[in-house]
Amino acid sequence: MLKNDIVDTIRDKALWMRRRAFTMVHDAQLGHPGGDFSAIDIIATLYFGVMRYDAKKPDMPERDRFIMSKGHATGALYTALCAAGYYPEDWLKTYMQPQSKLNGHPNRNYLPGVETNTGPLGHGLPVALGIAIAGQMTKSDYRTFVLTGDGELQEGSNWEAAMTAGNRKLGKFTLIVDRNRLQQGMGTEETNGLDPLDDKFRAFGWDVEVVDGHDVGALFNALSEPPGGRSKPLCIIANTIKGKGVSFMENKASWHHGVPNAEQYNTAMEELV
Amino acid sequence: MAAPAAKQEGFYDCRDAWARTIEELAENDPRIVAVVNDSVGSSKLGGFQKKFPDRLINVGIAEQNMVGVGAGLANGGRIPFVSAAACFLTGRALEQVKADIAYAGFNVKLVGQSSGVAYGELGPTHHSIEDFAWLRPLSNITMVVPADSWETAEAVKWAAAHEGPVYIRLSRMPVPDLAVENRKFEPGKAELVRSGSDVTIIACGTMVHLAVQAAAELEAEGISARILNMATITPLDEAAISAAASETGAIVTVEEANIHGGLGGAVAEHTSANLPVPVERMGFPGFVPTGSVEWLFDHFGLTATGIARSARKAIGRKRG
Structure with missing residues (x-):
C-alpha cells in the first residue's frame, strides 16, 4: 500500500472509532470520551498502519504488542480492537453493562487483543518494558508500543521504568505520550508540571520525537521503524487535543469523564463526518 | 542487616535450597528468568547470576517497576521469578501485585525473602508480617510458606511447573528439616x-x-x-x-x-x-x-x- 492510501485508511478508521466510541459512551452514559478522542488517531495509526498482528491468533509470540496504559480510554481501545477484527461489533453494544467483556478498564482475560489489565495509572510502562526485555532476551523482532496519558507521568513507576529502558538500550520499545495537557480536573502544568518533557526522556537515555498527535501522516512516519532500527527506546510526544473532533468538547477538562445528552450526541455526530 | 543467628547443627537457611533449586531449574528451562531489586545477595542469586548473566534482570531499587516487568516478561513467554525482601515486594508494589499479577493473571512467581521478623532489630519497616493479610484476598495467587529446606525446593519446583501466579514466602532464619515419612508436596493440602x-x-x-x-x-x-x-x-x-x-x-x-x-x-x-x-x-x-x-x-x-x-x-x- 502506498503511504497516501495508508493514511486514508487510518483516517477512515479513526473517524469510525470516534463515532462508535461516542455512541458507546452515550448509550452507557459512562466513559472517558475526552481522552478517547485525544488518543484515537495514535491508536488508529498503530493498528491500521504500523503494527504486525493477526487478530485470529491473538497469542502469536511474534506479534507486536500495544499496551494501553491510560486504561480509562476504553472507547478508543475497544473500537480499535473491534475494527482490527478481534471481536464482532455487537460486543461494543455491551459496553460497561453487567457482566460485559467490555469493562470500564480493559481486562486481558475478557477480550482477545488486550495485552494486560490496566486502569490504575503508571502500570503500563513497566509491563511493556518487561515485554520488550523478553523480546531483547530472546532476540525476537517484535516491537512493543505503550500509550500513556501525560498526567499519568506524575506516577513515579513510569520513571523507574524509563530509567531501566534507557539503560538497557531497548531499540524496539516505543512510548507514545498522549500530550493533551489536561488531567481530570485541570491542566497538567497547573497540577504538577511535566515540561520540559522531551528533555526529561532524553536525560533518561531515550530518543525523542515531538509530533502533532492528530496528523496521522506524521504519526505514521514517527512510528515506523527506520532502516537499521534504533539503538535506544523511542518516546514520541504526541501533542493532542482532549476531545479532538467535536467543537464543544475540545480542550475541556470537563469532558475527561463527561457524557453527552441527546442533543450533544446529535451535534457531535453531525460534526464527526 | 541483622546479624545471622548462631549456626545450629542441623538447621538450614531455606534461601540456600531456593537458590540451588532455581539454578537447577534454569539449567533445563531457558524460559526461567530472575528479576530483582538490587537484591542479588539477599536472594542468594549470585550463583544464578554467574551461570545466567543475561537471565537476571536487576531493575535496581524500584519495586513497582520490578513487579510490572515480571508481568511483561510473562507476556513475552518467560517464566519470571521476582525475588526481593518480602516487606518491599508485597508492601511497596502491592498495587502491581494486585493489578498486574493477580487480576491480570500472569504466570509470575513472586518470592518474598527474609519474611516475618527475620530482620529483627531493623524494625517493622523491614518486617513482613502483613503480607498474608494483604495477599489472601488475591485468591488466584497460590501462597506457599515452606517450613524447611526440602519443602522450599519442592515448592519452587512446583511453582515453575504451575501455570499461574504464586507467592513463595521464605525466611532467612535457619530451621531443621521436619521428620515426616514419605513426604510429597501438595499445594492446597495440609x-x-x-x-x-x-x-x-x-x-x-x-x-x-x-x-x-x-x-x-x-x-x-x-x-x-x-x-x-x-x-x-x-x-x-x-x-x-x-x-x-x-x-x-x-x-x-x-x-x-x-x-x-x-x-x-x-x-x-x-x-x-x-x-x-x-x-x-x-x-x-x-x-x-x-x-x-x-x-x-x-x-x-x-x-x-x-x-x-x-x-x-x-x-x-x-x-x-
Whole structure:
C-alpha cells in the first residue's frame, strides 16, 4: 500500500472509532470520551498502519504488542480492537453493562487483543518494558508500543521504568505520550508540571520525537521503524487535543469523564463526518 | 542487616535450597528468568547470576517497576521469578501485585525473602508480617510458606511447573528439616506432621518445628496434639481444618505474621462459619518493639513453651 492510501485508511478508521466510541459512551452514559478522542488517531495509526498482528491468533509470540496504559480510554481501545477484527461489533453494544467483556478498564482475560489489565495509572510502562526485555532476551523482532496519558507521568513507576529502558538500550520499545495537557480536573502544568518533557526522556537515555498527535501522516512516519532500527527506546510526544473532533468538547477538562445528552450526541455526530 | 543467628547443627537457611533449586531449574528451562531489586545477595542469586548473566534482570531499587516487568516478561513467554525482601515486594508494589499479577493473571512467581521478623532489630519497616493479610484476598495467587529446606525446593519446583501466579514466602532464619515419612508436596493440602486427638496446632513456615517441640512437651503431660503444617495459605485446606475441629475440638494457629488476617484469621473464618471451636491465634498483634528475632519470638510466646501454653488454653476453652 502506498503511504497516501495508508493514511486514508487510518483516517477512515479513526473517524469510525470516534463515532462508535461516542455512541458507546452515550448509550452507557459512562466513559472517558475526552481522552478517547485525544488518543484515537495514535491508536488508529498503530493498528491500521504500523503494527504486525493477526487478530485470529491473538497469542502469536511474534506479534507486536500495544499496551494501553491510560486504561480509562476504553472507547478508543475497544473500537480499535473491534475494527482490527478481534471481536464482532455487537460486543461494543455491551459496553460497561453487567457482566460485559467490555469493562470500564480493559481486562486481558475478557477480550482477545488486550495485552494486560490496566486502569490504575503508571502500570503500563513497566509491563511493556518487561515485554520488550523478553523480546531483547530472546532476540525476537517484535516491537512493543505503550500509550500513556501525560498526567499519568506524575506516577513515579513510569520513571523507574524509563530509567531501566534507557539503560538497557531497548531499540524496539516505543512510548507514545498522549500530550493533551489536561488531567481530570485541570491542566497538567497547573497540577504538577511535566515540561520540559522531551528533555526529561532524553536525560533518561531515550530518543525523542515531538509530533502533532492528530496528523496521522506524521504519526505514521514517527512510528515506523527506520532502516537499521534504533539503538535506544523511542518516546514520541504526541501533542493532542482532549476531545479532538467535536467543537464543544475540545480542550475541556470537563469532558475527561463527561457524557453527552441527546442533543450533544446529535451535534457531535453531525460534526464527526 | 541483622546479624545471622548462631549456626545450629542441623538447621538450614531455606534461601540456600531456593537458590540451588532455581539454578537447577534454569539449567533445563531457558524460559526461567530472575528479576530483582538490587537484591542479588539477599536472594542468594549470585550463583544464578554467574551461570545466567543475561537471565537476571536487576531493575535496581524500584519495586513497582520490578513487579510490572515480571508481568511483561510473562507476556513475552518467560517464566519470571521476582525475588526481593518480602516487606518491599508485597508492601511497596502491592498495587502491581494486585493489578498486574493477580487480576491480570500472569504466570509470575513472586518470592518474598527474609519474611516475618527475620530482620529483627531493623524494625517493622523491614518486617513482613502483613503480607498474608494483604495477599489472601488475591485468591488466584497460590501462597506457599515452606517450613524447611526440602519443602522450599519442592515448592519452587512446583511453582515453575504451575501455570499461574504464586507467592513463595521464605525466611532467612535457619530451621531443621521436619521428620515426616514419605513426604510429597501438595499445594492446597495440609501436611500431617504428627497425629493427635486433644488439640490441633496449625502452623506454617518457621513455626512448624517449634510446634513439633511443643507437642513433645504436651505429650509428657498426657496431652495428644495433632500438628498440621499448613504450607499453603491460599488455597486453604478447609477439609483438614474441619477434621481438626471435629476430631480434636480445639485449635491453635502459629504464624510468623500479624495475627489479623493471616493463617489464624483464615482458620477462624472457616471454623466460625462451619464448626465453631476454640481457636487460639499466635503471632504478632501489630508492629513489634525493637529486638532480635530470638527476643521477639520469646517475647510473643513463639516458643515450644509458649505454644504448649496456648494449646492448654484452647483445650480449657472446650465446652463440656
